Amino acid sequence: MDDSEPGEVPLARRLGPFDAIMIVMGGIIGAGIFVNPAVVARNVHTPLLVLGAWLIGGMIALIGAFVYAELAALRPRVGGQYAYLRDAYHPIVAFLYGWTLLLVVQTGGMAGAAIIFGRYFCELFGLSISEQFVA
Known part of the structure; x- marks a missing residue:
């Protein structure tokens, strides 16, 4: 295939x-x-x-x-969403999606996960740190 x-x-x-x-x-x-x-x-x-x-x-x-x-x-090809967008629309659409995912979507998700980890870490060890320094 x-x-x-x-x-x-x-x-x-x-x-x-x-x-x-x-x-x-x-x-x-x-x-x-x-x-x-x-x-x-x-x-x-x-x-x-x-x-x-x-x-x-x-x-x-x-x-x-x-x-x-x-x-x-x-479309059993390697590449996931990038490959689907490239084949359905245009390679530039897939390119822009890939960079948007890297620079906006995934970084926001990682920042959110870091904040949640910081909150739970402080709660676990009884630390009282200002909210702005948690992450």
Whole structure:
């Protein structure tokens, strides 16, 4: 199933099942699971609505997973979202997406995870540090 151009060296597929599961769990669960339940419960007020909100969110995530499963079945090439955007639109769209992901999306996620880690670390060891210095 190698549909690469002649003379093009395809990327090696080196991820095993364990690697893939850990990447998906890290991407889906992330650090937000430690903060979001309290925010949802504070704003919704009833346990049934809290569970309903999580169920709706899970259904939306499942639909997104089905979309990516369809894309992977249609275009079984290495490259993920970059390859899909390159093939569907134009290489410049995929290029801009890749750099935006690197410079904006992932850095924001890493900063959020660092702040959450800092808060939990301070709580665990009983440190009272100003909020601006936590991360």
